[in-house]
Structures are given as structure tokens and as C-alpha cells.
Amino acid sequence: MNTQTFIPISQPSITQLEIDYVTDALKSGWVSSLGEYITKFEEKFAAYCGTKYALTTANGTTGIHLALATYGIKPGDEVIVPDFTFIATANAVNYTGAKPVFVDIEEDTLCINPLEIEKAITEKTKAIIAVHLYGHPANMTAINQLAQQYNLIVMEDTAEAHGASINGQKVGSLSYCGIFSFYGNKIVTSGEGGMITTNDEEFYQKAKHLRDHAMSSSKRYWHDELGYNYRMTNMQAALGLAQLERIDEFIEKRQEIFNEYQKNLSDIPGLKLNFTAKWATNVYWLICLEIEGYTEIERNNLMDALKLKGIDTRPYFYPISDMPMYKNEQIYTPITHKVYQRGINLPCYFDLTDREIDYICSSIGNYLELNQFSAA
Numbered sequence: 001m002n003t004q005t006f007i008p009i010s011q012p013s014i015t016q017l018e019i020d021y022v023t024d025a026l027k028s029g030w031v032s033s034l035g036e037y038i039t040k041f042e043e044k045f046a047a048y049c050g051t052k053y054a055l056t057t058a059n060g061t062t063g064i065h066l067a068l069a070t071y072g073i074k075p076g077d078e079v080i081v082p083d084f085t086f087i088a089t090a091n092a093v094n095y096t097g098a099k100p101v102f103v104d105i106e107e108d109t110l111c112i113n114p115l116e117i118e119k120a121i122t123e124k125t126k127a128i129i130a131v132h133l134y135g136h137p138a139n140m141t142a143i144n145q146l147a148q149q150y151n152l153i154v155m156e157d158t159a160e161a162h163g164a165s166i167n168g169q170k171v172g173s174l175s176y177c178g179i180f181s182f183y184g185n186k187i188v189t190s191g192e193g194g195m196i197t198t199n200d201e202e203f204y205q206k207a208k209h210l211r212d213h214a215m216s217s218s219k220r221y222w223h224d225e226l227g228y229n230y231r232m233t234n235m236q237a238a239l240g241l242a243q244l245e246r247i248d249e250f251i252e253k254r255q256e257i258f259n260e261y262q263k264n265l266s267d268i269p270g271l272k273l274n275f276t277a278k279w280a281t282n283v284y285w286l287i288c289l290e291i292e293g294y295t296e297i298e299r300n301n302l303m304d305a306l307k308l309k310g311i312d313t314r315p316y317f318y319p320i321s322d323m324p325m326y327k328n329e330q331i332y333t334p335i336t337h338k339v340y341q342r343g344i345n346l347p348c349y350f351d352l353t354d355r356e357i358d359y360i361c362s363s364i365g366n367y368l369e370l371n372q373f374s375a376a
């Protein structure tokens with residue numbers, strides 16, 4: 001590697017297939033949210049996830065909001081979400097007027113802890129959003145059992161875990177509905193975009209109606225309730241479809257990338273890479289590296305050092321309950337608060353080479369040696 005080296009944390013793989021489909025969509029003249037690529041993308045995505053229906057949305061955030069609004073989540077309700085996730089999970093709850101209630105995570109999977117969910121349930125609780133973080137599924141078996149016991153609905157935020165599964169069953173099909181993101185750094189991208197998956201026909205039809213301004217199907221320009229424009233364009237769907245047709249190779253490559261990181265870093269004491277539970281298939285959306293005992297400042301110093309080597313990284317998510325709009329003294333999430341400080345995400349994308357991974361790993365090793373890393 002030379003002084004010009006720059007290894008991004010993520011980048012999409014665009015081949016002739018993507019170019020052909022997008023060009024075709026453009027040439028067809030169907031550039032907005034009608035067109036055959038929308039239908040094809042939705043049908044293929046539903047088949048891939050093993051659900052009856054899939055509905056495209058403008059992005060993952062609007063998808064979560066739409067799912068909550070369709071289910072009837074409203075002011076006065078509470079929705080349980082993990083404290084450790086991307087902000088959109090909590091914001092989407094907030095958009096409905098309901099209150100997101102933050103719950104701690106499991107230290108190994110980094111996903112919401114079912115035991116902590118139970119403690120947070122009140123009379124106002126209506127739903128749980130399980131987030132499959134960084135490519136690892138949340139413990140849906142335990143979460144679904146709990147939800148059944150307390151008569152709650154479960155939704156999966158599957159933005160970061162396309163193709164992950166539990167006992168062979170894909171995420172997005174493991175609860176009432178799943179919501180995916182196709183942002184440019186995701187396993188499958190459509191530029192911007194999202195998808196709701198479900199087996200419930202009534203929910204699907206209502207979500208579709210609300211997504212399209214809630215326009216009456218029998219009386220054009222008559223709107224029978226408050227709707228939204230949360231649609232995806234045909235051009236985005238064309239890109240998404242091409243990517244979906246390549247998803248198996250994307251996931252296979254991510255596993256290989258993880259193996260290469262593991263080969264290089266497993267000998268360094270005090271370092272921990274992505275954990276995978278026995279019951280789960282991980283799709284390694286991002287490589288998670290945790291440095292035992294690191295504080296936020298030490299973690300940031302490592303990231304700065306890697307940046308000087310041309311290596312792009314990102315910090316773990318911050319606890320959402322620490323953000324100004326959600327700050328709440330009563331929230332106690334010790335695992336989230338411990339884990340976020342010591343974690344960074346390393347580059348993981350289709351065109352990343354073994355040579356680049358070796359360079360990233362040796363840069364980390366050298367830095368830790370120079371800084372007399374002695375944890376564990």
C-alpha cells in the first residue's frame with residue numbers, strides 16, 4: 001500500500017447488470033414509482049425472504065414509520081427498541097407520536113436482550129422492534145415468545161441484515177413484518193430505498209394505500225385518511241433488482257472477508273470480532289472489532305491512526321438514550337454503554353481484497369504494539 005491508499009468502509013458493487021437494468025428503466029420512460037421493475041423487485045424480494053408480500057418504500061426509515069402507522073401505533077403508546085441501533089429505529093417511533101422505550105442489548109450478539117424487554121413492558125407497550133444489528137439476527141425465538149405472552153406485535157428492523165437467518169428462516173419473515181434499507185452502504189442497495197415484508201394481506205394492502213397518499217382506489221384524488229408519499233422509483237427498483245440477483249455472491253464474499261480478518265487478528269489478545277450465535281446465520285454487514293478495556297478516547301485515537309494509513313473506519317453507534325432528544329435519566333443500559341466505547345467497524349465490501357485486509361490488520365497490530373496494548 002502507498003501514500004495514496006484509501007480503503008473506504010463500504011462501497012457498492014456495480015456491474016453491467018445494474019447498468020443494464022437502470023438504463024432499461026430510464027429508456028422505458030417509467031421514471032417515477034410505477035413500472036415493471038417495482039413489481040419485479042417486490043415479487044423477487046418476497047420470494048427471497050419467504051414472505052407472501054413485499055412493499056417498496058422510499059428508504060428504511062419511511063418503511064419503519066409506515067409499518068408502525070399502518071399497525072396503528074399512536075400517541076400514548078410505547079414501543080420497545082434497543083438502545084444500541086441506528087437512530088432511525090427510534091425516530092420512526094417518534095414520528096407516530098408514540099414513545100420509544102430503550103432496552104439494553106446482549107453483550108455478544110449486540111442485539112436487544114429479551115430478558116431486558118420483559119422488564120420494560122408496561123400497560124402502554126404495543127410493539128417491540130427487534131433490530132438485527134451489523135448482520136446478526138436478534139433472538140427472535142425468545143422475543144416472539146415474550147410478545148405472545150404479553151400480546152404485543154413484533155417488527156424486525158432488518159436494515160443491516162439482508163439474507164441473515166435463524167434455523168434456515170430468513171429475517172424479515174420471523175415476525176409480523178420486516179423493514180429493510182437499501183441505502184448505498186447496505187448489503188443490497190438501490191441508492192436510497194426500503195422494503196416492508198409481511199405475510200399479512202390486510203396489513204400489506206393498508207401499508208400500500210398509506211404509502212401512496214391514501215388515495216382511494218375507486219375515486220381518484222379522493223383521500224380517505226392521512227397518507228404519505230413513501231414510494232420508491234422504478235429506476236431505484238431496477239438497481240435493487242440487479243443487486244438482489246447477486247445477493248448470494250455478496251453474502252458469500254462477506255463471510256470470506258470475515259474469515260480473513262479473523263485469520264489475521266485472532267492471535268492478538270484482547271481483540272474480539274463479530275460473534276455468531278449457534279442458532280444464527282450472520283451476514284457480516286460490517287466487521288465489528290472490539291478492543292477489550294478501551295475507552296471512547298482510546299478508540300477514537302485508534303481510528304485516527306488508521307485514517308492516517310488511509311483506512312476508513314466508523315465508531316459503533318452511540319447509545320440512543322444519550323442523544324439530546326431522547327435523554328432520559330431513568331434509562332439504564334450498562335451493556336450498551338460499555339460496548340459502544342470499545343467498538344469500531346472495519347471495511348467490508350464486495351471488492352475488498354485479501355491484500356487490503358492484511359494491510360488493515362497489520363496496521364491495527366502495529367498500532368496496538370506501539371501503544372503497548374496489554375488488555376485481557
Ligand SMILES: Cc1ncc(COP(=O)(O)O)c(C=O)c1O
Binds near residue numbers: 131
Ligand atoms: C438499523 C437501521 N435501521 C434503520 C435504518 C434506516 O434506513 P434508511 O437509511 O434507508 O432510511 C438504517 C440505515 O442506515 C439502519 O442501519
